[in-house]
Amino acid sequence: MLELYAFPLSGNSRKAALTLEEVGAEYEYHSIDLMQGGQKQPDYLAINPNGKVPTLRDGDHLLWESSAIMLYLAEKFPTAGLIPTDPVWRSKLYQWLIWQPGTYNPPISALGQLLLTPNEQQNPNLIKQLHETIRKNSEIIETQLGEGSFLLGDFSLADIVMLPHLNAAVERKVELSANMQAYLERLQSRPSWKKVSSMTP
Ligand SMILES: N[C@@H](CCC(=O)N[C@@H](CS)C(=O)NCC(=O)O)C(=O)O
Secondary structure (H helix, E strand, O other), X not given: OEEEEEOOOOHHHHHHHHHHHHHOOOEEEEEOOHHHOXXXXXXXXXXXXXXXXXXXXXXXXXXXXXXXXXXXXXXXXXXHOOOOOOHHHXXXXXXXXXXXXXXXXXXXXXXXXXXXXXXXXXXXXXXXXXXXXXXXXXXXXXXXXXXXXXXXXXXXXXXXXXXHHHHHHHHOOOOOOHHHHHHHHHHHOOHHHHHHHOOOO
């Protein structure tokens, strides 16, 4: 059986868990408690030397990096249709799978870190700048969506990779356009999100 080592509140863990749900795989979830430093324990470092979640185990095959895990699962379960077969559309999928962690996520994570500091130590200008960057990045997603429901026409890994941090941005009070809010709600209405977002550490 597939095994996922992850932390329920982590966005990158959620990407892997959402993909497992969307492909309909049976899997065992091992919660690695980031609050208690579980990711730095020797037994976990033995399966992921980065000391980060998530990690997937498929028999002897150990895999880390959430986007790699998503691609592996989507290819292992092709009938779920999460990867376009056409090379041009497939390359667009790779574009979003690389852009999300490289460009979209960093200001959202930085905002999350800033909001953890006590109010009196917060830098309102920096918070405003991060909101602005996230808003501009969200416009890039919105342009790709156009009149469509999903980024690549049909629902795909490109939507899964966006969902956890788009959700986190709204939790961090970033204002989205009406179209982006509708896109987020469309993704949140899927059973996969209902299950994954209700998991607790
Ligand atoms: N590039 C990695 C990033 C993984 C990552 O940063 N995970 C965070 C949780 S979202 C983590 O484990 N943080 C704990 C730490 O850095 O100690 C991926 O996409 O899997």
